[in-house]
Each structure stands twice: as C-alpha cells, then as structure tokens.
Amino acid sequence: MERQFFHFLLLNVVIGCSVEALNALPKCVRIRSGRPDDELRIAFTMAKELMNPLGISHENNLLVACDVNNSRELIGWAQIRSIGYAGYSTDPDRFEDGDVSLKSTGRRAGPSKLSMEREVDDLMWEEFEEDPTPFPNGFASLPWSKEYSAASKAADDRLARRKELLQVELDNTPKLWELSSVYVVPSWRRRGIGSELVRQVLNRHVANNQIGRDIYALTLAKNLxxxxxxxxxxxxxxxxxxxxxxxAGNAITKLIGEQLVCIRTRLR
Incomplete structure (x- = not known):
C-alpha cells in the first residue's frame, strides 16, 4: 500500500530535473486533447527537430499544451500510441499473460496475430461443418434458387461473425504502448510543461482502462x-x-554525439 501511494505521488508531482525546473504549470498555459488540425503542425515540428514525425494522431491518447487565449498556438505535446500486443512479445513472461486466452473460442493463441486469426478460422470451420444449411448442388446452385440464396446468406453471416469474433479478441488482448512525440517549444521549456503533459497522458491511459499497462519510450540517455x-x-x-x-534514431543521434535508449514503465 505504501509503495502504491508513493508511486501515485510520484506521478502527480512535477519534479525538477536536468530537462525542466520545478515549476507549476504556467497560468497562461492549458492542456487539451489533440485535434485533427494539430497533426500536421506537430509532424512538421518533429521533423525539423530530427524526431520521428510519424504516427501522430488525435485518435491516439494525444495531449497538447497551448496558450489559454489561443488554443491553436501549440506549446508542447505528448501522446501514447499502441505498438503491438503484449501477449505476442518475444519476452512474454514480463506481461500480464504470456499467451492470450481467446475470449470467444476458449483456446490459447500462439506467438502472432496470425495465430489468433487461425484460431478464429478453426472455430468458423467447425461452425460451417455443423451448419444445417445444405450446400447447393445441380439446379439448386443457380443464383436464383432458394437453396443458393440460403447458402449465400449463411456464408455472409459467417464472414460477419468471423470479423466480429476477431475484433473481440483484439479488443481484449493486452497491448504494448509507446509514449512518443514528447516535445516542448524551446522558449517554453523549464516551466514544468513537459512533466505535466507526460503526467496527464499517463494518467489518462489508466483512466481510459486501456488493456496493457507497459509503456515504452525512446529518449536520449542524458534525459533518462x-x-x-x-x-x-x-x-x-x-x-x-x-x-x-x-x-534510425541511433544513426542520427550518433552524428551529434548522443545515445538513444529504450525505456519502459508499467502503470498500475
């Protein structure tokens, strides 16, 4: 309990460090959800700063800091985006469940998304074999026959059910997530804005009950x-x-004498 309380405080207090000084969020700054018209401007800025401009989307957990009086003036941003499924990691023991138990089939998925699709396909094949709808032959196979219409409808229903089952499995499978695109405009740095963006985006990930609490990020070693x-x-x-x-990041950072590292945290 004490450790959980300490972790909670750690996430909710802005701590000074080599990147930002200990300051409350300036009164002239507010944080809002990202919007579609933010994406291009963020990507352009990231590219200029030799940072990854890809994968920026308001459909992710994207937060932006902006001027209180002008929400279009972006001061900084951070997002969390999905990068895959935890059950399919090369090191599954670290996660909530190394294999994925298929919710709708009751089976166990293998090491890839393809394995999950095969499990669902096996279930659909079993249902096809048990389907009482007769397979049309001879004149019954003509497109205007009742038998053909019934078989066609049964096939369409199976395709729709396959899509639904697969989506259920994907929605209930723990994911890996990346904290990315963390950036504050230089003139606004050392005011606690970056810390507040990261704190809020992590808290929102938990509040949204996202499946999978392992969050990765890439950063320079000096910012660890x-x-x-x-x-x-x-x-x-x-x-x-x-x-x-x-x-790709290492190739760039080596040119400027820096080292890129992968970091990870697990939210509770």
Missing part, C-alpha cells in the same frame, strides 16, 4: 533521469515494433 520520475527504466529488449525507429 527526467523520465525516472514517472517510473521509467532502461529496457534492453526493444519491442520489434520499435526496432526500426531505434535503429
């Missing part, structure tokens, strides 16, 4: 101390979905 206030630690095993970004 700042992220530790949110429970992040260095992670040696980079998720496959982040491997390309990690490789």
């Amino acid at each position: 101390n700042w992220y530790e206030q949110f429970g992040f630690k260095c992670e040696e095993k980079v998720p496959e979905a982040m491997a390309f970004e990690m490789t």
Whole structure:
C-alpha cells in the first residue's frame, strides 16, 4: 500500500530535473486533447527537430499544451500510441499473460496475430461443418434458387461473425504502448510543461482502462533521469515494433554525439 501511494505521488508531482525546473504549470498555459488540425503542425515540428514525425494522431491518447487565449498556438505535446500486443512479445513472461486466452473460442493463441486469426478460422470451420444449411448442388446452385440464396446468406453471416469474433479478441488482448512525440517549444521549456503533459497522458491511459499497462519510450540517455520520475527504466529488449525507429534514431543521434535508449514503465 505504501509503495502504491508513493508511486501515485510520484506521478502527480512535477519534479525538477536536468530537462525542466520545478515549476507549476504556467497560468497562461492549458492542456487539451489533440485535434485533427494539430497533426500536421506537430509532424512538421518533429521533423525539423530530427524526431520521428510519424504516427501522430488525435485518435491516439494525444495531449497538447497551448496558450489559454489561443488554443491553436501549440506549446508542447505528448501522446501514447499502441505498438503491438503484449501477449505476442518475444519476452512474454514480463506481461500480464504470456499467451492470450481467446475470449470467444476458449483456446490459447500462439506467438502472432496470425495465430489468433487461425484460431478464429478453426472455430468458423467447425461452425460451417455443423451448419444445417445444405450446400447447393445441380439446379439448386443457380443464383436464383432458394437453396443458393440460403447458402449465400449463411456464408455472409459467417464472414460477419468471423470479423466480429476477431475484433473481440483484439479488443481484449493486452497491448504494448509507446509514449512518443514528447516535445516542448524551446522558449517554453523549464516551466514544468513537459512533466505535466507526460503526467496527464499517463494518467489518462489508466483512466481510459486501456488493456496493457507497459509503456515504452525512446529518449536520449542524458534525459533518462527526467523520465525516472514517472517510473521509467532502461529496457534492453526493444519491442520489434520499435526496432526500426531505434535503429534510425541511433544513426542520427550518433552524428551529434548522443545515445538513444529504450525505456519502459508499467502503470498500475
């Protein structure tokens, strides 16, 4: 209980560090949800700063800091986006459930999304074999026959059911998430804005009851101390979905004498 209380305080207090000083959020700044018209401006700024401009979407858990009197003047932003399924990690023991129990089939999924699709397909095949609707032959196979219409409707129903079952499994499978696009305009830094953005985006992830509480991020090694206030630690095993970004990022950071690291925290 004491550890949970301490963790709660840690997430809700803005702690000064080498990146930002200890300050409350300025009164002239407010934080709001990201909007579609924010995406292009954020991506353009990220590209100029040699940061990953891809995957920015208001449909993610995207928060932006803006001027109180002008919500279009963006001061900073942060988002959490899905990067895959926790049950399919190369190191499943770290997560809530190494294998995924299929909610609708009662089976166990394998190491990939394809395995889940195969499990659902197996179930649909079993239902097809048990379907009392006769398969049309001869004249009954003509498109205008009652038998053909019945078989066609049964096939359409199975396709719709397959799509529904697969979506149920995906919606109930723990995911891995990435805290990304954390940025504050230089003239607004050291005022606690970045800390508040990260704190709120993490809290909203929990409040939205997202399945999967492992949050990853890529950052410069010199900024690691700042992220530790949110429970992040260095992670040696980079998720496959982040491997390309990690490789590309390292190629750039080495040119400026910096080191890119993968970090991870688990929210409660």
